[in-house]
Amino acid sequence: MSRLNGKRTEAERDGLKVNVAILGAGRIAHHMAETLNAMTEDPRYANLVAPYAVAARDGERAATFAKQYDIPVSYGSYEELLADPEVDLVYIATPHSLHAEQGIQCLKAGKNVLVEKSFTANASQAQELLDVAHEIELLCTEAIWTRYMPSRGIIDDIIASGAIGEVRTVSANLGYVVSGKARMIDPALAGGALLDVGVYPLNFIDMVMGPRPIKRINTAMIRHESGVDAQSSTTIIYQDGTIGIADSSMVSVSDRSASVWGTKGYLVCENVNNVASIDVYDPNHRLVKRHDVPEQLTGYEYQVASAANTILDGKGECPEMPYADTMRIMRLMDRIRSQWGLKYPFE
Known part of the structure; x- marks a missing residue:
């Protein structure tokens, strides 16, 4: 005990x-x-x-x-x-x-x-x-x-302030070359880009969009020779007409950006899996404000x-990641893998 x-x-x-x-x-x-x-x-x-x-x-x-x-x-x-x-x-x-x-x-x-x-x-x-x-x-x-970093609260506050208007689209990507690591390409260890890399763009989208009902998911992936997913692109279309776009890869390097598009402007985050700064732009693409993220120990x-x-x-339960949020992401990743026809050997 x-x-x-x-x-x-x-x-x-x-x-x-x-x-x-x-x-x-x-x-x-x-x-x-x-x-x-x-x-x-x-x-x-x-x-x-x-x-x-x-x-x-x-x-x-x-x-x-x-x-x-x-x-x-x-x-x-x-x-x-x-x-x-x-x-x-x-x-x-x-x-x-x-x-x-x-x-x-x-x-x-x-x-x-x-x-x-x-x-x-x-x-x-x-x-x-x-x-x-x-x-x-x-x-x-x-x-x-x-989910726990101060950047999340900063993004929430920007959106709540109305600075970018009503959110209509969220886009996030993450890619870095890790396909040489044995664990990452082993189906028996649930390898592949989705659970290690793709989980970040999906969580970013979910933190902004929350538990709104999904109408459909359009997704495609490229398999690694071991059978796991090497890279993928997923579009989540919600019932209210909003959209989330997530791209991930373990075979290429991406710009790691994340954006929230609204009716009055948009925000751009530098590095989706460890946000360094958040820039807010008006409808004419002029930088309105840069929000710096507090210095951290390691994150x-x-x-x-x-x-x-x-x-x-x-x-x-931790308030930043309650059971409901974890389960929503896990079910989403299951749904994506189901469309790919990707199962792990132990499933």
Whole structure:
């Protein structure tokens, strides 16, 4: 179990830190370790979280990782990590195909979980994982960092202000060459561009459009020789006549831009998966205002802080990425893959 399960008053929260453990020791786990260390040195977060443990299937690898980042505890198996009563929050940094199984194991061991995107490989797995979290009453949230970043609030405020009028179209793209990575091209690990890369443009569109009903989806993809999707283009046509356009690729480099088009102007975001600035233009394409995004540690700190505060508040869902939003994205990606005729071997 975790030391911090249950609700508490503000006074009871005082002095409590959330011990974070990292499950997996791959590339993204290193980014999280760097983030946790930076948070311990930042007065905004120093009394909120503590890097506590790392687990890998290779004990020597885990020990080397722990030494590199001054993490107190390392384990050569996930089971040992889950048996440690000092672990409050587990960050799952393994391939998509393992997220549901490992997330459920964590929850049943009494651990809150922050699950790297894509949350799971499909909507069925996602629902199973969230059902367990709801039943056990622990935090289970998706680590899609753009949902938690300050840039999201800035975009929301611009749209709410009426600066660009009524939103009619949202467009976003992301592409970088990662097809040489074994995990990315392995169907058994739910590889492909969609779950790793395409998830960002789709989330950007969803953050602007919200849960409005979809009329139809037009989508096409190019397969990698391994069978997974290498690149794709998707147009979402909503029942109210608005449109979302998402392009993604793991075989080419895109400009990573995201735009919201309105009846009185438009906004353009630099880098859809880590927004650096937001420019607002009038109907004559004149720059009206540039909104700079606050300086960040790594960008991961916002999701960690949200998860930690949610745990200390005794709640089960982070407000930035509630269950409904995660499920909407997972169902959307299932629907897109269904049109492609793309199934993973375990489905």
